[in-house]
Amino acid sequence: MRSLSAEALLLDAINLHERDRIVSFLTARWGKKRGVARGARAKYSRFAGQLQPLAKVAVTWFEKEGRDLVRISDVELVRPASGLQSDLEGILLGSYLAEHMMEFAQENEDSEKPFRLLDSTLEALLEGCDRNLAARYFEIWVLRLNGIFPVPHECPLCGSPIADSAAFIESEAAVVCRQCGGGASRQRIGGPELDFLRRSARENLEQLSERPPAVGTLERIEGLCASVRRGFLQSELKSYRVMKRTLADV
Numbered sequence: 001m002r003s004l005s006a007e008a009l010l011l012d013a014i015n016l017h018e019r020d021r022i023v024s025f026l027t028a029r030w031g032k033k034r035g036v037a038r039g040a041r042a043k044y045s046r047f048a049g050q051l052q053p054l055a056k057v058a059v060t061w062f063e064k065e066g067r068d069l070v071r072i073s074d075v076e077l078v079r080p081a082s083g084l085q086s087d088l089e090g091i092l093l094g095s096y097l098a099e100h101m102m103e104f105a106q107e108n109e110d111s112e113k114p115f116r117l118l119d120s121t122l123e124a125l126l127e128g129c130d131r132n133l134a135a136r137y138f139e140i141w142v143l144r145l146n147g148i149f150p151v152p153h154e155c156p157l158c159g160s161p162i163a164d165s166a167a168f169i170e171s172e173a174a175v176v177c178r179q180c181g182g183g184a185s186r187q188r189i190g191g192p193e194l195d196f197l198r199r200s201a202r203e204n205l206e207q208l209s210e211r212p213p214a215v216g217t218l219e220r221i222e223g224l225c226a227s228v229r230r231g232f233l234q235s236e237l238k239s240y241r242v243m244k245r246t247l248a249d250v
């Protein structure tokens with residue numbers, strides 16, 4: 001048994017029995033972890049108020065080799081995410097970001113980049129960054145860090161440069177030149193979308209916010225990312241379906 005400590009982002013907490021909770025969290029060095037917080041449901045628990053979704057925390061846990069579930073001994077709040085949890089839209093977006101990491105982040109593996117991505121996206125959101133912009137940036141980068149949906153510089157089929165117009169082949173999740181994507185069933189990708197996909201590779205959210213793309217561009221980016229993600233996961237994220245349905249109702 002060894003004891004470890006790290007900064008972490010809380011992804012999920014589900015109730016276990018009458019008193020405990022199972023908490024999923026993301027660390028930079030050890031990736032995604034799942035642990036039992038004993039007594040976390042009790043009224044005067046030492047975890048009371050600490051296990052807020054998407055909060056940044058300092059967590060200490062014990063783990064045994066060969067066991068998936070660790071035992072959480074201490075959690076201290078570093079940065080609450082209450083600003084994102086105070087309205088319905090923010091709560092839905094928060095669980096959407098968290099579910100990405102539940103699906104895409106690896107357990108017990110160096111996860112410096114995913115950790116920094118989620119951390120910086122949350123930081124920007126808490127500072128008032130446009131939610132639509134932040135969500136699109138985050139989606140693109142989760143796919144990119146997993147080696148899918150690369151920055152569209154050249155056509156993966158013929159190697160010719162992609163300038164201001166391209167086509168999307170859904171079955172391959174590939175952005176190709178218009179020549180290669182000539183079929184009528186192909187989805188066209190226009191200049192503003194290509195521009196945003198490229199800018200997101202070199203600019204951070206603050207820089208993107210200074211010259212934000214049009215709402216229509218972000219909408220098309222959302223559709224593209226959803227399609228690539230569905231192809232990769234073979235299903236849609238539950239939180240995405242819930243978010244779309246709920247926001248359509250209100």
Ligand SMILES: [Zn+2]
Nearest residue numbers: 155158177180
């Ligand atoms: Zn081509």
